[in-house]
């Protein structure tokens with residue numbers, strides 16, 4: 316999820332925890348701040364173990380990012396782990412659904428007792444946003460590509476290579492209902508303006524489009540495409556170079572493949 320302008324909280328890491336204090340620790344590529352109120356809660360949230368799990372998972376995702384997409388942030392990425400109640404209080408208004416974490420200049424995580432698959436996927440997803448932001452800070456990627464790459468990476472690193480049956484069915488039905496978005500309309504900086512129903516389709520369509528690109532010339536083509544796009548910041552030329560077609564043509568081919 317890329318919140319864009321939805322969130323009014325400052326992007327700096329050191330806004331207030333439950334009692335305004337954050338502890339700090341770091342790993343090779345991440346600087347982690349955690350609400351000390353979680354520590355004082357001791358066994359309730361098991362924070363030390365949770366922090367270590369989050370850092371280990373982020374380092375794993377960092378290595379996978381290079382392997383799958385060929386880029387990774389140069390500097391350390393900041394991560395803030397919140398007491399769950401503080402997270403809900405500060406950020407609940409920014410979401411239309413319960414979020415385990417999100418990226419907005421720093422990766423913010425809702426504290427928990429243990430890392431689960433859902434949070435692992437969130438960490439992989441948000442790391443793509445952080446890496447794209449670090450690689451090209453002043454370049455506003457179209458949301459379909461920013462979210463599509465993040466969705467593809469979080470699925471692919473879980474071993475999921477393709478859209479599943481329900482996902483394909485949802486896209487096919489949207490196509491026959493004339494409800495599919497045009498990629499042009501998904502080229503805003505974020506999907507923050509969409510309601511939950513529309514956002515679900517927008518994320519899925521973005522994921523589908525990136526998966527379609529990966530299928531055109533193999534997964535390795537995404538690496539080449541990302542590298543070229545980050546370097547040139549020219550979407551049309553990067554697509555033409557790697558996929559031998561413009562966005563309109565590729566979009567039409569993708570839609571044609573849907574049942």
Ligand SMILES: [Zn+2]
Pocket residue numbers: 316317440444461462465
């Ligand atoms: Zn995202």
